[in-house]
Amino acid sequence: MPIHRTRLAPSPTGALHLGNARTFLINGALARQNDWQVVLRIEDLDGPRIKAESVEQSIELLEWLRLDWDYGPTFQSSDLVPYREALQQLAATGAVYPCNCTRREIEAASRSAPHGDEHDLRYPGTCRPAEPTPIAAETIDLDATGWRLRVPEGEATFDDQFAGKQALNIDQTVGDFQVWTKGGIPSYQLAVAVDDARQGIDRVVRGNDLLNSTPRQQLIYRSLDLSPAPAYWHVPLVRGEDGRRLAKRHGDTRLASYMAVGVDASRVIGLLAEWCGCGERRPMLVAEFAESFQIESLPREDVVFHHADHQWLMAKTQA
Numbered sequence: 001m002p003i004h005r006t007r008l009a010p011s012p013t014g015a016l017h018l019g020n021a022r023t024f025l026i027n028g029a030l031a032r033q034n035d036w037q038v039v040l041r042i043e044d045l046d047g048p049r050i051k052a053e054s055v056e057q058s059i060e061l062l063e064w065l066r067l068d069w070d071y072g073p074t075f076q077s078s079d080l081v082p083y084r085e086a087l088q089q090l091a092a093t094g095a096v097y098p099c100n101c102t103r104r105e106i107e108a109a110s111r112s113a114p115h116g117d118e119h120d121l122r123y124p125g126t127c128r129p130a131e132p133t134p135i136a137a138e139t140i141d142l143d144a145t146g147w148r149l150r151v152p153e154g155e156a157t158f159d160d161q162f163a164g165k166q167a168l169n170i171d172q173t174v175g176d177f178q179v180w181t182k183g184g185i186p187s188y189q190l191a192v193a194v195d196d197a198r199q200g201i202d203r204v205v206r207g208n209d210l211l212n213s214t215p216r217q218q219l220i221y222r223s224l225d226l227s228p229a230p231a232y233w234h235v236p237l238v239r240g241e242d243g244r245r246l247a248k249r250h251g252d253t254r255l256a257s258y259m260a261v262g263v264d265a266s267r268v269i270g271l272l273a274e275w276c277g278c279g280e281r282r283p284m285l286v287a288e289f290a291e292s293f294q295i296e297s298l299p300r301e302d303v304v305f306h307h308a309d310h311q312w313l314m315a316k317t318q319a
Helices: 018-034 052-064 081-092 103-109 188-198 208-223 255-260 265-275 286-292 307-318
Strands: 005-008 037-042 071-075 096-098 147-149 156-160 164-168 177-180 203-207 231-235
Touching (some): 005 018, 018 231, 018 286, 081 177, 081 188, 147 208, 164 208
8 A cells, every 4th residue: 555645844934823723734634534644844945034943933833733743854955955956957958947037027028918826927938048958967057047947838737636626827827937046046846846756745735825836846747757746635725804815914823922822722723623614613632633624524715814713712811
């Protein structure tokens, strides 16, 4: 019987909040229900925004919730060689090309073109060679040059285990996307694809805000001749009352803040369990959540965090 493997992959660029915790809990429950191995991977490549205390806090918060893992933690920043080798392999086949266009330049060049999501502008192909151009590894500058992956025309389709059949056009939404920054580090898309492949990750559970990243990572898999890309479960997000993704604008929903004022982790898990279709909220331990959670009962809509939810979490500390 094959052994399947998933990962918990917090990024210490921002404080973990209730939405992150909900996704991690779902991931952990599916892993324990299906005997998947779990890798803890700290995605810490966004250098300027990474602080050592944030890395330590991410691990501490997972432990506070009583989430566990079988391997790790591993740290992306500890070894850039696998990413460098992947970029060199892509360059050798002409799958990538150098590009140092700034965001401002891209925005100016693509004002009349369709955009991607709120984080991505569609790259208009300014530096793209007319034909794929193989580049020898010894001539590649990985420290001061950005690189983009050539994207084919047409729709990319995949079957998501929760969200269903997806059809996304990478070329029309983001165009040739960055796989290496001129700061000398791999992009999120390249790093995740390389790490999932080399760590044997074949089960990925994450928020549905990353649905549009999946065809990009699958394209990287194919371009590098890697094993089949993982199976994906993209689950709904937690949003504020204004409909936007949970963030500072919605008040302090950081796990660290709740832990600091003495909120018991079982209340956090109980609230998240209700949001996951496990019945009326009540204090609950992680093991109980894993037993009661059913992916078929997970609501299809994004969850809205209300002030009343915050008050319920804080009730014992204010008594």
